[in-house]
Amino acid sequence: MSRDSNYDHHISIFSPQGRLYQMEYAFKAANTSSGLTGVAVRGKDSCVVVTQKKVPDRLMDPSSITSVFAITPKIGCLCTGMSADAKALVQRARYEAADFQYKYGYPIPVAQLARRIADLAQVYTQSASMRPLAAVTLLIGVDDEKGPQVFKVDCAGHYLPFFGTASGNKEQEATNFLEKRVEAMRDYTADETARCAIMCLGSVLGSDFRGSEIEVAMVEGDGGKFHSLTEEQIENHLNAIADDADA
Amino acid sequence: MGDSAYSFSLTTFSRTGKLLQIEYALNAVANGRTSLGICATDGVVIATDKKLTSTLVDTAHVGKVEAVDSGSGMVYSGVGPDYRVLVRKARKSSQSYYRQYREIKPVTQLVKSTASVMQEYTQSGGVRPFGVSLLVAGIDGDGIPKLYQVDPSGAYFGWKATAIGKNYVNAKAFLEKRYQDDIELEDAVHTALLTLREGFEGEMTSENIEVGIVSKADGKFRVLTPSEVQDYLDEAT
Numbered sequence A: 001m002s003r004d005s006n007y008d009h010h011i012s013i014f015s016p017q018g019r020l021y022q023m024e025y026a027f028k029a030a031n032t033s034s035g036l037t038g039v040a041v042r043g044k045d046s047c048v049v050v051t052q053k054k055v056p057d058r059l060m061d062p063s064s065i066t067s068v069f070a071i072t073p074k075i076g077c078l079c080t081g082m083s084a085d086a087k088a089l090v091q092r093a094r095y096e097a098a099d100f101q102y103k104y105g106y107p108i109p110v111a112q113l114a115r116r117i118a119d120l121a122q123v124y125t126q127s128a129s130m131r132p133l134a135a136v137t138l139l140i141g142v143d144d145e146k147g148p149q150v151f152k153v154d155c156a157g158h159y160l161p162f163f164g165t166a167s168g169n170k171e172q173e174a175t176n177f178l179e180k181r182v183e184a185m186r187d188y189t190a191d192e193t194a195r196c197a198i199m200c201l202g203s204v205l206g207s208d209f210r211g212s213e214i215e216v217a218m219v220e221g222d223g224g225k226f227h228s229l230t231e232e233q234i235e236n237h238l239n240a241i242a243d244d245a246d247a
Numbered sequence B: 001m002g003d004s005a006y007s008f009s010l011t012t013f014s015r016t017g018k019l020l021q022i023e024y025a026l027n028a029v030a031n032g033r034t035s036l037g038i039c040a041t042d043g044v045v046i047a048t049d050k051k052l053t054s055t056l057v058d059t060a061h062v063g064k065v066e067a068v069d070s071g072s073g074m075v076y077s078g079v080g081p082d083y084r085v086l087v088r089k090a091r092k093s094s095q096s097y098y099r100q101y102r103e104i105k106p107v108t109q110l111v112k113s114t115a116s117v118m119q120e121y122t123q124s125g126g127v128r129p130f131g132v133s134l135l136v137a138g139i140d141g142d143g144i145p146k147l148y149q150v151d152p153s154g155a156y157f158g159w160k161a162t163a164i165g166k167n168y169v170n171a172k173a174f175l176e177k178r179y180q181d182d183i184e185l186e187d188a189v190h191t192a193l194l195t196l197r198e199g200f201e202g203e204m205t206s207e208n209i210e211v212g213i214v215s216k217a218d219g220k221f222r223v224l225t226p227s228e229v230q231d232y233l234d235e236a237t
Helices: A005-009 A021-032 A083-104 A110-126 A171-180 A190-205 A231-246 B020-030 B080-101 B107-120 B168-178 B185-198 B226-236
Strands: A037-042 A046-052 A068-072 A075-081 A135-143 A147-153 A159-162 A164-168 A214-220 B035-040 B043-049 B066-069 B072-078 B132-139 B145-150 B156-158 B161-164 B209-215 B221-223
Touching: A005 A021, A021 A075, A021 A135, A021 A164, A037 A075, A037 A135, A037 A147, A037 A171, A037 A190, A046 A075, A046 A135, A046 A147, A046 A190, A068 A083, A075 A083, A075 A164, A075 A214, A083 A110, A083 A135, A110 A135, A110 A147, A110 A159, A110 B080, A135 A164, A135 A214, A147 A164, A164 A171, A164 A190, A171 A190, A190 A214, A190 A231, A214 A231, B020 B072, B020 B132, B035 B072, B035 B132, B035 B145, B035 B168, B035 B185, B043 B072, B043 B132, B043 B145, B043 B185, B066 B080, B066 B221, B072 B080, B072 B209, B072 B221, B080 B107, B080 B132, B107 B132, B107 B145, B107 B156, B132 B161, B132 B209, B145 B161, B161 B168, B168 B185, B185 B209, B185 B226, B209 B226
Parallel strands: none
Antiparallel strands: A037 A046, A037 A164, A046 A214, A068 A075, A075 A135, A135 A147, A147 A159, B035 B043, B035 B161, B043 B209, B066 B072, B072 B132, B132 B145, B145 B156, B209 B221
8 A cells, every 4th residue: 555655645644755645635625626715813802704705606596605604603714615525514613512512511612612623624634534624714703711813724633823814715915914914903993803804805806896795704802793794884894994095 | 443444554564564654654753843852850841843834823822832731741743733633642541540540640651552542543444643753751650750752653762852853863963962961950941942943943932932841849741931931041142
């Protein structure tokens, strides 16, 4: 098995250089297959996720297309990549969160959920029988001890807490945009957090968009619930950004 | 572990008698960020390069050095997600031991059981070896400080001082020159930081390294806070 060096491209075993090709291919699938870019930003007491909403066909029901999912009332995520894998991951995350609440009697903290999702992803990189899921998750929530948190969990099972991060097609450009603002982010109000994320997406996609073309979801303040912004609320942010740009 | 469809081992002998998957796993370790450990007369120090790829990462909440129980801790080089699995198994095994014997699991026993798990993954069906080498630090049952390295194959070695990961050759040479059998914990921490700095790309700060110590005085393992690390760094300059 290990004599045939091509086998390491098919299942999760090490290549001669010590790489895991299946995991690298999963990353490629997660980042490019959906064509979407996702951005997450953490402010002083709130956090936000933003992505494009691409409805492939005019006959499709737009309300059925989403990459944004609530895991618990207070934790949500943006899951990009192959949509079926993303949905499978979200379902499992919901189960894990509910199981935690059942066993321990209190809602799962964001960091613990991120770790759990990451540990599950790791299993697929070590077992030959299951391929890794081609999905990258940006998890947001407000922890009652640690404040707002943003975690990125990837196909390999890596997970890290971020001040701001991105995933998907234009991940690198978006990250560059956010890196310039990382110091300022720590004091952002809820509105500033949302606008920063929206501006980031706008700048990397190089085009303006309307409220119906992006999805924005937030958790605001301690005790805040994960919720998606309505088209009107998004339009308000877009207008505010345009006004600031003109001023 | 592993699906019944893959109930054959993926790690098999090559014609020359080698277990190539293990060798490749060691390559994965050698690509990882440097970690090192030094065993002193009155304690053990382990440290790692925590340099993360972006300023956007909240490094304060990323932990590479992890306590397994109050008396032992470890650090790794290699594939991070694999490491978490081993930390979890080590912690569970430690609690299980405590439940049975009402004593903290000695570090040597902990290393044996962790190494045994790593060996299983080189022989069981449908799984690949762990892509990490561990450095485990603790005070043994007889009060002697111990530093162990555990490899993907499940082999483990006791060390006076060692390094793993990217820069391990230079780091080990550096340690060999500076190590003395009567070294004390305070000096060991300084030496560890000096060694890390040798191969460090860019500036080494209290934010991009992590240090854990276990001292014979209280027998407790703990990760140093960034301000404690900063104090050591300041003393060094």
